[in-house]
Amino acid sequence: DAKTTQPPSMDCAEGRAANLPCNHSTISGNEYVYWYRQIHSQGPQYIIHGLKNNETNEMASLIITEDRKSSTLILPHATLRDTAVYYCIVRVLGYGGSQGNLIFGKGTKLSVKP
Amino acid sequence: DTAVSQTPKYLVTQMGNDKSIKCEQNLGHDTMYWYKQDSKKFLKIMFSYNNKELIINETVPNRFSPKSPDKAHLNLHINSLELGDSAVYFCASSQGLAGGQQFFGPGTRLTVL
Numbered sequence: 001d002a003k004t005t006q007p008p009s010m011d012c013a014e015g016r017a018a019n020l021p022c023n024h025s026t027i028s029g030n031e032y033v034y035w036y037r038q039i040h041s042q043g044p045q046y047i048i049h050g051l052k053n054n055e056t057n058e059m060a061s062l063i064i065t066e067d068r069k070s071s072t073l074i075l076p077h078a079t080l081r082d083t084a085v086y087y088c089i090v091r092v093l094g095y096g097g098s099q100g101n102l103i104f105g106k107g108t109k110l111s112v113k114p
Numbered sequence: 115d116t117a118v119s120q121t122p123k124y125l126v127t128q129m130g131n132d133k134s135i136k137c138e139q140n141l142g143h144d145t146m147y148w149y150k151q152d153s154k155k156f157l158k159i160m161f162s163y164n165n166k167e168l169i170i171n172e173t174v175p176n177r178f179s180p181k182s183p184d185k186a187h188l189n190l191h192i193n194s195l196e197l198g199d200s201a202v203y204f205c206a207s208s209q210g211l212a213g214g215q216q217f218f219g220p221g222t223r224l225t226v227l
Contacts, residue, residue: 034214043118043204043218044157067188085155102216104157 003027004088009109012082018075020108022088025069033064033091034102035073037084044087044104047073078112085109115143118219120205127135127195135190135222137205145169146188147206147216148180157204163188164210195226 004054005023012018024033048055048062050071055062061074075082087107118139139146148160156215160170161180168180177193192199205219 032214038157041221043206043221044216045218046215078123087157101159102214103159106156 003031003090003103004105006086006088006105006108008106009111011113012075012078014080014112014114015077018078018082018110018112020073020075020086020088020110021070022073023070024088024090027068027090028092033062033068033071034089034091035060035062036087036089036102036104037082038067038087038107039081039084042057047086078110080101080112080114083110116223118163118205118207118217120203120219122222123220124225126227129195129197129227131195132193133195133224134190134192135203135224136207137188137190137219139186139205139207139217139219141207141209141217143207143209143217144185145210146182146185147208148190149204149206151202151204151221153201157172161188161190167177171192192224196224200224200226204208 035047
């Protein structure tokens with residue numbers, strides 16, 4: 001089972017920042033937070049991951065609380081093409097076998113509206 | 115260039131048939147995966163292959179068998195297809211089994227009639 005909790009859906013106006021929350025209150029010290037998204041009828045796409053520091057790349061920013069029990073994915077200027085299901089996943093990095101699996105939950109369906 | 119490709123994109127077949135789905139990656143990765151996404155949109159891992167060895171085998175029926183002729187390919191063979199096998203199947207690859215960044219293919223929609 002997924003170890004994360006996300007709201008089932010969110011709306012965002014085009015051009016505004018989309019802030020997607022994720023709760024992972026049982027996260028272990030060696031587990032990373034990963035974000036993937038799945039645009040309709042496509043395969044999932046990696047977005048970003050982090051351990052405890054905030055991370056930023058060309059797609060998004062990841063803000064992890066100090067206690068690591070929750071995080072927020074930020075899309076700074078959402079476009080219509082960002083409409084997708086966003087998955088927050090906790091995973092042990094550097095660990096093979098089933099413990100290293102990506103376990104996808106239900107995710108958050110983000111709808112970006114014009 | 116497509117990083118992870120799958121063929122066919124759509125597959126419609128009768129119950130009881132045997133079918134295969136092919137996957138190829140040109141990323142130079144050494145680990146490949148198969149996932150199943152059912153009608154409720156849950157995405158679950160089925161298999162992973164690292165260095166031509168099966169590493170993970172989640173509770174899938176033995177009618178499903180992955181075959182890897184080389185590290186750039188991981189094909190999925192399904193025997194005696196059942197209605198419940200209808201789903202979208204995604205192939206993915208990563209560098210090392212421990213790597214968390216996986217690259218997914220476009221998916222194969224399998225419909226069993």
